[in-house]
Amino acid sequence: MTGRRGVVLADVLIAMVVLGLAGTLCARSVLWYARILRGAQARAGLESAFAVAGGYLTAEVGALAPGDLLYAAPDSLGYRAIWGSALACRVAGGEVLVLAGSWSGDRLPQAGRDSLLVFSGRSPAGAWVPGPVTGVGRSACDGRAALRLTTQLDTTRLAPAPRPAQLPVLLSEHRQLRFYSSLGDWWLGARSVSSSEGIQPLAGPFAGPRPPFSYRDSTGAPAPDPARVRQIVMSLAGEAAAWSSPGARFRDSLTFIVTPANLSP
Numbered sequence: 001m002t003g004r005r006g007v008v009l010a011d012v013l014i015a016m017v018v019l020g021l022a023g024t025l026c027a028r029s030v031l032w033y034a035r036i037l038r039g040a041q042a043r044a045g046l047e048s049a050f051a052v053a054g055g056y057l058t059a060e061v062g063a064l065a066p067g068d069l070l071y072a073a074p075d076s077l078g079y080r081a082i083w084g085s086a087l088a089c090r091v092a093g094g095e096v097l098v099l100a101g102s103w104s105g106d107r108l109p110q111a112g113r114d115s116l117l118v119f120s121g122r123s124p125a126g127a128w129v130p131g132p133v134t135g136v137g138r139s140a141c142d143g144r145a146a147l148r149l150t151t152q153l154d155t156t157r158l159a160p161a162p163r164p165a166q167l168p169v170l171l172s173e174h175r176q177l178r179f180y181s182s183l184g185d186w187w188l189g190a191r192s193v194s195s196s197e198g199i200q201p202l203a204g205p206f207a208g209p210r211p212p213f214s215y216r217d218s219t220g221a222p223a224p225d226p227a228r229v230r231q232i233v234m235s236l237a238g239e240a241a242a243w244s245s246p247g248a249r250f251r252d253s254l255t256f257i258v259t260p261a262n263l264s265p
Contacts, residue, residue, distance in 0.1 A: 024094070043250055046238045048051040053078045053201040054256040057234050060177065060190075065262040069226040074211030077232065078193065082117075084171035088140035091118055091167055093155045096131075098169050109149060111135050111172055113194040116151050117170040121159030128170070129157045179212050188212070189237075207237040207251070231236035232258045 061069075061079060070078040087099035088143070096118060110133070112150025117128040135150030173194040178187055180199060186208030189199040206212075216231040217223040237253035 001158075008233055018133060033199070038097075043240050043252075044060075046250075048241045049203040049206065049238065050236060050252075050254045053234070053236060056188075056190070056202055056252070057177065057232070057256055058258055060175070061232055061258055062260055063262060064260040067228075069210055070174065071093055072213070072224070072226045072229055072232075073214045074213055077213055078174060078176045078234070080115075080172045081175040082170050082172050084114075086147075086168045086169045087166040088118060089144075089166055094150065096149045096153070096169060097141050097146045098149065099141060099166070100147055102166075103147070103180050105171060109133050109136050109147070109228065110195075111150070113192070114172055115172050115194075116149060116153075117172060119168040120151060120157050121167065129153055131137055133171075163262075171230055179206075181208060186256075205238065210237070212236055223244060230259065230263050233261075234258075 051162065060081065063075070067082040068082075069090070070080060076167045084103070084107075086104065088096050088098050090097040095121040096116060096255060112132075112134070114133045116131045116133055118131065119178050120127055120129045131151035131153040133149050133151060135148075137148040137150070138144045140146035149158065173192055175190065176193050176199075177190050178199060180187060182201070184203030187201045187204035188206065189201050190200045191197045214233045214235070215226075215229045217228045218230045220231075233255065235253065235255045237251065240250045240252075
């Protein structure tokens with residue numbers, strides 16, 4: 001019979017050492033890849049926050065017209081947001097009837113929250129006449145369904161009769177963009193001031209407390225007066241976990257410049 005050599009203690013020790021080294025290498029590789037993944041996710045989150053903030057700013061203030069920018073502060077800006085439109089079949093000092101079939105908007109007008117802009121028939125100066133919405137009801141105009149908006153208009157600014165049979169009407173509300181701190185982080189938020197809504201986070205977190213907003217006039221100089229603003233600048237910065245080493249941080253910044261076409265000189 002052929003003899004067989006058994007496993008000795010040295011073989012077991014060598015195998016354990018080899019397995020230990022292999023396990024250590026695998027664990028380090030897994031941790032390294034996990035750190036890379038966390039860093040990539042954090043950086044993608046920061047870039048997404050930049051994109052959301054810039055997209056919202058462009059969408060909200062990119063179409064501002066003279067008088068729409070209500071105030072311009074380093075950490076916030078207030079503006080008149082146009083959210084609905086219709087055609088008016090009757091315009092008087094105390095009421096405006098708008099055709100229900102011409103209505104375009106996300107919701108119906110709300111008394112005390114919304115305001116009217118009625119096309120005066122004069123162009124270009126003083127083309128829109130503002131007024132508050134103090135009441136909303138149902139009515140009819142030449143047999144067609146209409147909304148009755150109670151308001152107070154300056155009739156002296158309306159073009160004298162005969163006026164067009166239908167006048168464009170815009171609905172607006174006062175909104176605010178604000179940079180604020182919450183739970184140790186800085187966020188860009190928005191709210192409807194007209195409805196006394198609380199601030200709602202839009203994007204973040206960002207690095208603070210550096211105020212993000214600045215304003216320029218037609219020459220590029222700082223413009224503290226909202227009536228002189230021709231450009232709105234939003235500068236954001238943020239930090240995210242980096243993958244290069246444990247505890248490392250990645251920092252990035254981005255500046256958005258919005259030049260509303262309707263504010264151009």
